[in-house]
Amino acid sequence: MLKMTRLEKVYRTHLIETHALRSIDIHVREGEFVAVTGPSGSGKTTFLNIAGLLETLTGGQYMLDGVDASKLDDNARSKLRNEKIGFIFQSFNLIPDLNIFDNIDVPLRYRRMSAAERKGRIDGALARVGLASRMKHYPSELSGGQQQRVAIARALAGSPRLLLADEPTGNLDSLMARGVMELLEEINRQGTTIIMVTHDPELAARAQRNIHIMDGQVTDLDEQPRLRSSTPMPDKNTHVA
Amino acid sequence: MEIGPIFSALRRNKVGALLIALQVALTLAIICNALFIINERLAFIARPTGIDEGNIFVIKNLWVGRGTDAQNTSLLQTDLQTLRDLPGVADVYSTNTVPLTNGGWSDGVNLTADQEHSTTQAANYFVDEHALNTMDIKLVAGRNFKPEEITDRAERDSGLPDSMIVTQEFAQKMFPTESALGKAVYMEGKKPTTIIGIIENLQVPWVGSWVKTWGYTAALIPQRMIRQNSAYVVRAKPGQLQTAMKAAETKLFSINPLRVISSVKPFSEIRAKAYRGDRAMAILLSIVCSALLIITALGIVGLASFWVTQRRKQIGTRRALGATRRNIVNYFQTENLLITLVGIVLGIVLAVGLNLWLVNNFELTRLTWWYLPMGAVMILLLGQAAVLPPARRAASVPPAVATRSA
Ligand SMILES: Nc1ncnc2c1ncn2[C@@H]1O[C@H](COP(=O)(O)OP(=O)(O)OP(=O)(O)O)[C@@H](O)[C@H]1O
Ligand SMILES: [Mg+2]
Numbered sequence: 001m002l003k004m005t006r007l008e009k010v011y012r013t014h015l016i017e018t019h020a021l022r023s024i025d026i027h028v029r030e031g032e033f034v035a036v037t038g039p040s041g042s043g044k045t046t047f048l049n050i051a052g053l054l055e056t057l058t059g060g061q062y063m064l065d066g067v068d069a070s071k072l073d074d075n076a077r078s079k080l081r082n083e084k085i086g087f088i089f090q091s092f093n094l095i096p097d098l099n100i101f102d103n104i105d106v107p108l109r110y111r112r113m114s115a116a117e118r119k120g121r122i123d124g125a126l127a128r129v130g131l132a133s134r135m136k137h138y139p140s141e142l143s144g145g146q147q148q149r150v151a152i153a154r155a156l157a158g159s160p161r162l163l164l165a166d167e168p169t170g171n172l173d174s175l176m177a178r179g180v181m182e183l184l185e186e187i188n189r190q191g192t193t194i195i196m197v198t199h200d201p202e203l204a205a206r207a208q209r210n211i212h213i214m215d216g217q218v219t220d221l222d223e224q225p226r227l228r229s230s231t232p233m234p235d236k237n238t239h240v241a
Numbered sequence: 242m243e244i245g246p247i248f249s250a251l252r253r254n255k256v257g258a259l260l261i262a263l264q265v266a267l268t269l270a271i272i273c274n275a276l277f278i279i280n281e282r283l284a285f286i287a288r289p290t291g292i293d294e295g296n297i298f299v300i301k302n303l304w305v306g307r308g309t310d311a312q313n314t315s316l317l318q319t320d321l322q323t324l325r326d327l328p329g330v331a332d333v334y335s336t337n338t339v340p341l342t343n344g345g346w347s348d349g350v351n352l353t354a355d356q357e358h359s360t361t362q363a364a365n366y367f368v369d370e371h372a373l374n375t376m377d378i379k380l381v382a383g384r385n386f387k388p389e390e391i392t393d394r395a396e397r398d399s400g401l402p403d404s405m406i407v408t409q410e411f412a413q414k415m416f417p418t419e420s421a422l423g424k425a426v427y428m429e430g431k432k433p434t435t436i437i438g439i440i441e442n443l444q445v446p447w448v449g450s451w452v453k454t455w456g457y458t459a460a461l462i463p464q465r466m467i468r469q470n471s472a473y474v475v476r477a478k479p480g481q482l483q484t485a486m487k488a489a490e491t492k493l494f495s496i497n498p499l500r501v502i503s504s505v506k507p508f509s510e511i512r513a514k515a516y517r518g519d520r521a522m523a524i525l526l527s528i529v530c531s532a533l534l535i536i537t538a539l540g541i542v543g544l545a546s547f548w549v550t551q552r553r554k555q556i557g558t559r560r561a562l563g564a565t566r567r568n569i570v571n572y573f574q575t576e577n578l579l580i581t582l583v584g585i586v587l588g589i590v591l592a593v594g595l596n597l598w599l600v601n602n603f604e605l606t607r608l609t610w611w612y613l614p615m616g617a618v619m620i621l622l623l624g625q626a627a628v629l630p631p632a633r634r635a636a637s638v639p640p641a642v643a644t645r646s647a
Contacts, residue, residue: 045644054561054640075565081640082563093558093643097250107562109243154562166644 001065001162001193002028002051008059009046009216020046022216023060028195030161033188035207036197043216044197045166051195052085052164053077065161082110086155086192088165092147094139094154100126101135104154111158125153129183145176152183163187165196169203181206247576257544258580265584265620268537270591273616274599275526277608282523286516290340291408291442291457293377293476296331297508298486299339300473305499310395313467316497321371323496324475329485331476334371337466338446339474339508341515345446350415350460351427361414362452363407363428364445364459367394367466373406373440375476381409383422383438386463394464401429402463406438410457428460448515450604482507537620538627545573545631549638556635557642566636573632574625581624585617592616 009021020043028034036044049055050062053069062069065084072080081087094103104125108118126132129149131142139147148168155163165184169177181203188194198204212219251258304316317335324333338345345366349359366372370386383406392402412421425433443459445452477485486505493502513520549556556569564572596608 049641049644052561054644075567078560078563078565078568078640081561087561087643089558089644093554093561095250095555095558097253098246099249102246102249105246106559109246110563110565110568158563 001030001032002026002195003063004051004060005062006060007050007057007062009043009050009055010058019216021050021057024213024216024218026211026218028193030193031188031191033185033194033208034196034211035204035209036195036211036213037199037201037204038213042213044213046216047213048164048166048195048197051162052087053081078110082107082158084161086158086160086163088148088151088155088163088168090167090170092139092144092151092171094147094150096139099136099138100131100142100150103139103150104157107154107158121157121159122153125157126150128156129153143176144172145179148172148176148180149183152180152187156187161193163192163194165194167197167199169198169200177203243572244575244579247572248579251576251579254548257547258583261540261544262580262584262587264537264540265581265624266587266591268533269585269588269616269620270595271533272530272619273588273592273612274595274608275530276616277596277612278605279523279526279530281606282519282526285448286519286523288444288456289442290444290512291376291378291440292340292508294508294512296477296479296482297376298475298477298482298489298506299508299511300475300489300493300505301470301503302473302493303470303501303503305501307469310393310467313469314393314465317465317467317471319496320473320493323492324473324489325371327485327488327492329477329481329488331478332371332375333473333475334369334375335465335471335473336372337365337367338472339366339511340444340446341448341511342446343448343515347445348428350411350458352415354427354431354433356427361411361458362455363411364447364455365428366443366459366461367464368461369463369465372461372474375474376443377476378443379441380406381439381441382420383436385438386461390463392464393467395467399429400432401434404435404437404463406440406461406463407436408440408443408457408459410442410455411460412436412439414455414458534619534623538623541577541624541627542631545577545628546634549573549631549635552635553638553642554646556638557640557646560638560640561643569636569638570629570632573628573635577624577628578621581621585620588620589613589617 004024004026006023006025007021008019008023011018011020024047026047036047038044046055050057053064053072057070064080067080095106098106101122104122105118108121122135123132126135129152131146131149131153134142134146139150142150163184168184169180172180177200184194184196185206196207204210302320304313308316321333321335324330345364347362347364350361350363351359369391370388373380373385386404386406390402390404407421415421415426416424421436421439423435425435427433440461442457444457445455445459475485475489486507490502490505493500559569592608592613599605600607
């Protein structure tokens, strides 16, 4: 699904160079649920942004689903994000001026899709996150947990192969966080690959695999298989360090 | 296109959008009417007098000392002959007035001696047999005056001679269904005057709105004005206007210095002076229009820029969710289109209202309908152009903003 080889990211401003990622090798297989942990400023978001084609890499190679990401132009990256990747953000990133229905519609509108199909997908996605009755509401009328569910519905509506979440529970209390986590696990069970950045060790422990990033490098690949009844087990020896 | 959601989002940002729509409406209403007025003025200013304006100049002469009629006649004859003999001069005549000077004589024209209300008003140009050649006016029917037909008209003389030449408009007004040639009309007193020739086009001396219905209704009267002061109309040979003007003045002084030449003016100067007010009005209105358009454009740029800044995170999120740069530009353009369209609908109503008010309160004609769509298209293009720079800036918001900003 996702394979990074000796990948580097350097931010250059006129004063300093920041080596946000230093030659990292990461391999995530189809269907995995990976948690990315690490201290603040270690490069987790940078990794996720590159994985999600939001930023370009400055060295190494990134293959996404067999496509060399560095060979894509801006339009192709937009299209790929739209069709293959779903994003969940720490601060939900719902559009405040659009109601829930229209918010979920946003990524679908960037595809050539009939109104009927879009509606079907939106209804389906809202049902999956249990907010079907709220589609005329505006984001400000929902709780944080509900807003994050809407954001998840927005990510799901496009049926992405890969779901990227940057601290999806960072702005939620532990009860709501658990709800969101359960939803993600449920989505993963149905086959979507998930990479989630989190600070919460408890949540990280629930993922099948942890990638620990420190100072732009992968320092620790958690090899311990976690037994979880209904989760397909990943091959212990697939990840590359 | 995502008109539906854009419209919904706009409804939640009503104030800014409505202010811009209102500005668009006012601008449209004003520029439609102003452009209409400007164009009418320009058409008004551009009307031809019918004479060879490029080569004609007018000399105003005043004799020192009040001579007898006989003396003045002889002085006039000498002056005219002297001018005609100048190498750069094509022809000369003396007259009471020329077009666009806003001074002259007019008379009511009647078909019978005792007609109560005149059929039309007409300007009287007192001329000699050189007038047609000097003004370079085309005779379309009949003949020019013969030298022996020209009489002297002293200050106390009244009544008109037996014959005259009239403009086509004159002929058409008096005899709409038949040829005016050889027909008699009554202008001054009870004596008929026969139309012996018809010329193509000659504007009356006045340009005000009171001559609106008879701007080209003029008669050439075969009389030489005998006065202490007189006006000589001179046509220079092509390309010799300036030299002829100088030579004429010098020569006139050299044959008789007992005179005051109050002015030697090329016709272009007379035209410029006649329409100075109209030109100033057209320029002023153009400035107002330009200023309004610029202010509206700046308003659009301002609001759009504000929105781009305000929506940075939203734009980044849209980019992350798959919007291309083009999609982002389209979003702002569509949004601007919606706002402008609301403004245009409002503006058309306002434009018609403003025009009706102007028609009722001032001497103004009804707005020609196509000024409305023309103005609307102008504003629409202006809006799209104005929103483009901020829209481009929006499109350059990096998708990483979605994860990088709080
Ligand atoms: N646009 C940028 N320009 C320059 N430096 C940047 C930029 N974005 C990130 N960095 C730097 O790159 C490094 C990694 O940042 P990153 O956001 O990936 O950290 P993180 O692990 O997500 O931290 P956090 O847990 O606080 O979110 C940091 O030192 C950061 O300052
Ligand atoms: Mg981060």
